[in-house]
Amino acid sequence: MGKGLRKGLTSYGDAGFSLFLRKAFIKAMGYSDDALDRPIVGITNTYSDYNPCHGNAPALIEAAKRGVMLAGAMPMVFPTISIHESFAHPTSMFLRNLMAMDTEEMIRAQPMDAVIIIGGCDKTLPAQIMAAASVDLPAIVIPVGPMVVGHHKGEVLGACTDCRRLWSAHRAGEIDAEEIEVVNGRLAPSVGTCMVMGTASTMACITETMGLSLPMSATIPAPHAERFRLAEASGRRAAEMAVSGGPKPSELMTPAAFRNAQVVMQAIGGSTNGLIHLTAMANRAGVEIDLEAFDAIGREVPVLIDLKPSGDHYMEHFHHAGGVPKLLRELGDLIDTSALTVGGGTLRDVVAGAEEVPGQTVIRTPADPIKPIGAMAVLRGNLAPRGALIKHSAATPRLLTHTGRAVVFDSTADMAARIDDPDLDVTADDILVLRNAGPKGAPGMPEAGYLPIPKKLGRQGVKDLVRISDARMSGTAFGTIVLHITPESADGGPLALVRSGDMIRLDVPARSIELLVDEAELAIRAAALPPVERPDWAERGYARLFYDSVTQADEGCDFDFMMRPKV
Ligand code: FES
Numbered sequence: 001m002g003k004g005l006r007k008g009l010t011s012y013g014d015a016g017f018s019l020f021l022r023k024a025f026i027k028a029m030g031y032s033d034d035a036l037d038r039p040i041v042g043i044t045n046t047y048s049d050y051n052p053c054h055g056n057a058p059a060l061i062e063a064a065k066r067g068v069m070l071a072g073a074m075p076m077v078f079p080t081i082s083i084h085e086s087f088a089h090p091t092s093m094f095l096r097n098l099m100a101m102d103t104e105e106m107i108r109a110q111p112m113d114a115v116i117i118i119g120g121c122d123k124t125l126p127a128q129i130m131a132a133a134s135v136d137l138p139a140i141v142i143p144v145g146p147m148v149v150g151h152h153k154g155e156v157l158g159a160c161t162d163c164r165r166l167w168s169a170h171r172a173g174e175i176d177a178e179e180i181e182v183v184n185g186r187l188a189p190s191v192g193t194c195m196v197m198g199t200a201s202t203m204a205c206i207t208e209t210m211g212l213s214l215p216m217s218a219t220i221p222a223p224h225a226e227r228f229r230l231a232e233a234s235g236r237r238a239a240e241m242a243v244s245g246g247p248k249p250s251e252l253m254t255p256a257a258f259r260n261a262q263v264v265m266q267a268i269g270g271s272t273n274g275l276i277h278l279t280a281m282a283n284r285a286g287v288e289i290d291l292e293a294f295d296a297i298g299r300e301v302p303v304l305i306d307l308k309p310s311g312d313h314y315m316e317h318f319h320h321a322g323g324v325p326k327l328l329r330e331l332g333d334l335i336d337t338s339a340l341t342v343g344g345g346t347l348r349d350v351v352a353g354a355e356e357v358p359g360q361t362v363i364r365t366p367a368d369p370i371k372p373i374g375a376m377a378v379l380r381g382n383l384a385p386r387g388a389l390i391k392h393s394a395a396t397p398r399l400l401t402h403t404g405r406a407v408v409f410d411s412t413a414d415m416a417a418r419i420d421d422p423d424l425d426v427t428a429d430d431i432l433v434l435r436n437a438g439p440k441g442a443p444g445m446p447e448a449g450y451l452p453i454p455k456k457l458g459r460q461g462v463k464d465l466v467r468i469s470d471a472r473m474s475g476t477a478f479g480t481i482v483l484h485i486t487p488e489s490a491d492g493g494p495l496a497l498v499r500s501g502d503m504i505r506l507d508v509p510a511r512s513i514e515l516l517v518d519e520a521e522l523a524i525r526a527a528a529l530p531p532v533e534r535p536d537w538a539e540r541g542y543a544r545l546f547y548d549s550v551t552q553a554d555e556g557c558d559f560d561f562m563m564r565p566k567v
């Protein structure tokens with residue numbers, strides 16, 4: 001039996017009075033003693049008018065509450081910060097750690113025996129799971145689920161891989177102003193998260209793989225009735241966990257679970273952002289994510305899911321093909337099925353329950369993969385001493401080994417000002433370089449790594465060129481794009497030393513990225529750089545905390561004082 005309303009009483013010598021006071025206040029809501037005597041399941045509410053991805057949160061909360069009450073416990077809904085990708089200035093990543101802190105402290109502060117976490121838009125599940133790992137109270141995740149697909153002129157559309165592709169077509173003059181407005185209304189036809197294999201889908205698949213949510217929770221479309229039944233079932237399970245006291249996140253977020261998550265991330269053609277979030281989650285759980293190990297997993301795990309941006313389909317098709325349980329079955333020995341799940345069993349039970357769908361082509365077999373090796377590779381070299389990441393499954397194969405002349409942009413503002421300048425000295429063989437766009441640089445490591453194709457090249461029909469930066473990229477983007485160059489330029493990384501006209505060599509098969517300038521010259525340039533100082537934007541408030549404490553991409557961009565020592 002959980003402690004219910006008695007949990008965390010600050011008695012100051014008279015626990016009876018503290019409980020009396022607590023009950024006196026909460027009874028103002030009309031609760032009976034019977035209701036208040038039960039185990040309590042907290043439920044996060046991240047509904048916001050600014051967050052269409054979480055537009056179904058109120059209905060999911062209702063369904064989860066129903067499940068909690070059917071199982072005899074008491075649901076208590078509480079608000080936390082809500083973050084949407086498009087409405088989070090300067091970036092949603094800047095706010096992820098704030099959401100993690102808010103969620104952690106609200107779970108700690110208020111009496112609850114278990115917690116249901118409802119979220120989904122890119123940074124929210126990582127933030128919420130980071131929080132849950134730190135509190136270590138029994139927790140179950142209900143992702144809000146992906147949007148259903150849109151349609152335009154007989155073509156299937158998805159946010160926001162097709163947002164980018166069609167906007168590029170508009171920039172190149174192939175789609176006129178009137179039609180692009182029509183398309184705008186068809187890219188996100190329902191509430192829910194982006195329905196390609198972007199960051200939200202990646203994190204939902206990882207969450208399910210790690211056993212933090214019930215089977216099929218990653219893929220059921222957001223508006224489907226099945227998702228609300230999943231929420232009800234999750235509510236029931238949370239009520240059981242409130243009584244039994246487990247499993248706790250620490251029992252689920254084990255080295256085996258994190259390894260499984262990395263396997264799945266490669267196999268789904270997951271978002272590059274997923275690696276940063278997974279690292280941050282692991283750091284909260286005291287587990288190490290090693291970049292070389294992640295790269296090694298990528299060399300042995302095939303991409304099996306045929307979803308945009310690496311493939312052709314969308315999350316609802318993945319769902320109807322059998323979802324994550326079927327994927328785990330296909331991955332066979334690459335997955336450690338002894339890992340526990342929040343449902344009370346192991347991944348073995350999940351795999352055993354996987355549905356076989358005759359004729360489906362979205363979840364491939366290792367014998368017939370989308371790509372024989374994983375989606376992402378870790379690069380190193382004099383430009384990225386602590387690593388960089390490329391999603392080569394969504395890149396142009398011939399550009400994966402390429403030497404080109406650097407065209408450097410000093411900041412996102414510099415890029416915006418010059419990228420479409422007809423006089424910009426750039427060719428299709430050049431390498432676009434963006435810097436000062438890392439965790440501290442921009443700040444909040446914006447998704448600026450997908451540098452647009454300069455207009456004059458776009459008009460010539462150029463669809464891709466090598467682009468490198470210390471920024472992140474939307475998981476929904478396509479291109480030969482090197483990201484997360486670490487350390488970032490604003491923190492003294494060598495990316496700060498590149499000059500337009502320098503030669504850079506990208507060699508993905510060899511996992512290297514090199515600036516072809518001799519060391520003596522680089523030392524002279526390094527000596528001439530201004531010292532790293534706290535910028536004006538970081539003088540006060542959360543911005544100051546962020547600037548002073550945020551770690552680099554290889555450490556998950558969490559605050560340095562939030563991590564748990566490694567076990
Ligand atoms: Fe919310 Fe894409 S904008 S998941």
Ligand code: MG
Nearest residue numbers: 122199474475
């Ligand atoms: Mg995104």
